[in-house]
Amino acid sequence: PGWRLAGQSAREVAEIVSGMGKEDVLILYGLDASLFIEIDEGNLRSGPPRKGKDGRYHLRGKLTVITGIQLELLLDNLATILLACGDRQVVIVTPVPRFWIQCCRKHAIQGTAEQVKEDRERILRELGKFRRALTGMVMKHKLSRTVRLVNPLTVLEVADDAAGIEALMLDQVHWLSGCYEMLASKVLQEMKEWKAGKRRMLLD
Numbered sequence: 001p002g003w004r005l006a007g008q009s010a011r012e013v014a015e016i017v018s019g020m021g022k023e024d025v026l027i028l029y030g031l032d033a034s035l036f037i038e039i040d041e042g043n044l045r046s047g048p049p050r051k052g053k054d055g056r057y058h059l060r061g062k063l064t065v066i067t068g069i070q071l072e073l074l075l076d077n078l079a080t081i082l083l084a085c086g087d088r089q090v091v092i093v094t095p096v097p098r099f100w101i102q103c104c105r106k107h108a109i110q111g112t113a114e115q116v117k118e119d120r121e122r123i124l125r126e127l128g129k130f131r132r133a134l135t136g137m138v139m140k141h142k143l144s145r146t147v148r149l150v151n152p153l154t155v156l157e158v159a160d161d162a163a164g165i166e167a168l169m170l171d172q173v174h175w176l177s178g179c180y181e182m183l184a185s186k187v188l189q190e191m192k193e194w195k196a197g198k199r200r201m202l203l204d
Contacts (some may be wrong), residue, residue, distance in 0.1 A: 004048075005034045010077035014084035025191050026085055029093040032173070034074055035130065036098055038063050049099055056103040057172050063099055065126035075137045082143055089194045090147045091187050094131050097123050097165055101172045120162040124153075148190050152179070155186045 003009070017026050039046045040061030049057040066074065082090060100120065111119070131151065138147050151159070156179055158164035170176050 003030055003033060005031060005074060005077050007073075007077060010080045014081050017081060017088070018084045018086075020085075020088060022088065023195075025089045025091065025194075026081075027091045027093065027187060028078075028081070031074075031078075031092075032095040032098055035065055035095045035127075036063060037066055037070075052103075057099055058103045059099055063123065065123065065130055067126075067129075071130070071133060075133060078134070079137055079141055082138070082147060083141060085146065087146060089191065090143075091190050092134070092147065092149050093183065093187065094134065094149055094151045095127060096152050096175075097127065099172050100166050101169055103172065117162055120165075124160065124162065146194075148194065150183070150186055150190060152183050155183055 005013075020026065033048070036048065037046050038049050038059050038061040046061075049059055049063070052058045078092075097120070131149065134149065138144055138149075152175075153159040153165065156168060156175075158168065168176055168179050
């Protein structure tokens with residue numbers, strides 16, 4: 001669902017950002033579509049959730065965050081883009097939970113309320129592991145001076161609150177409009193702080 005960061009798209013973005021102005025800022029938002037897969041044990045299938053004719057994403061298996069070789073490939077593609085940015089500022093908006101809103105009666109969420117809560121907390125832990133892997137990649141390529149991560153869950157003050165996260169969801173993949181406004185304000189703040197720090201460095 002949505003734009004996915006694959007090898008070809010990564011190279012295309014890298015080519016675009018390499019031609020950006022030196023003061024331009026790259027905001028990477030939309031990695032969520034590359035991160036989530038469902039595992040259908042009945043059909044031995046794994047992949048991104050599929051969109052039905054009703055416009056909803058119907059989960060037929062267990063939702064999880066990519067790991068292993070899939071994660072390595074995603075981080076490699078991200079590195080291709082970040083390295084192409086050179087000294088330009090980059091703000092990465094980290095992924096958030098998706099597909100928590102029930103799609104239909106046929107694919108109703110299984111289990112007790114406690115089991116559902118535990119499963120959603122599992123997703124939050126997996127997203128935390130992804131953020132740590134992302135930070136590790138940034139450090140590996142010595143990009144911490146120009147790359148900043150913004151976690152929407154922290155901005156919205158629901159980092160460890162599964163119920164609070166669901167309350168802010170408009171549908172399976174979108175937030176309520178006010179959430180985007182708060183996130184945009186945080187990204188702008190990061191940009192201003194970075195530029196102010198860069199000016200101080202030049203003065204020094």
